Amino acid sequence: KQEVTQIPAALSVPEGENLVLNCSFTDSAIYNLQWFRQDPGKGLTSLLLIQSSQREQTSGRLNASLDKSSGRSTLYIAASQPGDSATYLCAVTSGNTPLVFGKGTRLSVIA
Amino acid sequence: GAVVSQHPSWVICKSGTSVKIECRSLDFQATTMFWYRQFPKQSLMLMATSNEGSKATYEQGVEKDKFLINHASLTLSTLTVTSAHPEDSSFYICSALFPGGKSEQYFGPGTRLTVT
Numbered sequence: 001k002q003e004v005t006q007i008p009a010a011l012s013v014p015e016g017e018n019l020v021l022n023c024s025f026t027d028s029a030i031y032n033l034q035w036f037r038q039d040p041g042k043g044l045t046s047l048l049l050i051q052s053s054q055r056e057q058t059s060g061r062l063n064a065s066l067d068k069s070s071g072r073s074t075l076y077i078a079a080s081q082p083g084d085s086a087t088y089l090c091a092v093t094s095g096n097t098p099l100v101f102g103k104g105t106r107l108s109v110i111a
Numbered sequence: 112g113a114v115v116s117q118h119p120s121w122v123i124c125k126s127g128t129s130v131k132i133e134c135r136s137l138d139f140q141a142t143t144m145f146w147y148r149q150f151p152k153q154s155l156m157l158m159a160t161s162n163e164g165s166k167a168t169y170e171q172g173v174e175k176d177k178f179l180i181n182h183a184s185l186t187l188s189t190l191t192v193t194s195a196h197p198e199d200s201s202f203y204i205c206s207a208l209f210p211g212g213k214s215e216q217y218f219g220p221g222t223r224l225t226v227t
Binding site for chain 2: 031032034036041042043044045046049051089093095097098099101102103104
């Protein structure tokens with residue numbers, strides 16, 4: 001059974017810092033991995049999707065990497081801003097199947 | 112990008128009544144949609160997989176007679192919470208599988224259900 005773990009559970013950083021969020025999964029037979037952002041009381045916003053054949057994806061200040069063989073992914077946020085404060089969720093799927101989510105990392109960026 | 116809507120965004124109902132939540136893919140057709148439940152400060156828990164034209168597949172521990180799912184068209188899935196109780200109060204989120212082979216899911220904004 002696939003399990004997804006995210007470390008740290010919570011993170012607080014001053015504005016401007018670069019930071020890394022970690023995600024690991026137990027079954028490397030994934031089809032893709034997605035990173036989401038969730039604001040309190042809101043739905044999920046897809047940030048980046050990495051196919052199993054890809055190593056990384058970039059969107060603006062965000063960069064996600066994938067090491068499928070070791071079951072790890074990282075989300076790198078450059079020059080963090082207070083507006084980046086949210087919960088970041090990592091999820092994997094093995095195909096047209098439901099996503100398996102980690103418990104998320106709650107990020108606070110302090111101005 | 113692809114948009115998924117949910118209606119209502121929040122609802123308050125009395126114990127014993129039924130509530131219907133709609134999930135729509137606005138600009139694409141989705142043969143598969145998923146329903147999740149989220150408790151405060153917890154991650155998403157899959158409730159069921161909704162397939163257009165067929166019965167939903169429920170996760171272990173989810174009562175199919177209590178959480179009725181109907182995927183009547185390629186753009187609409189509904190979740191009906193029957194005989195709601197206070198313990199059903201939660202945040203319900205749906206997602207739709209985008210066609211094209213990437214297995215990419217787009218999520219609705221969620222529905223906050225409060226049962227009094």
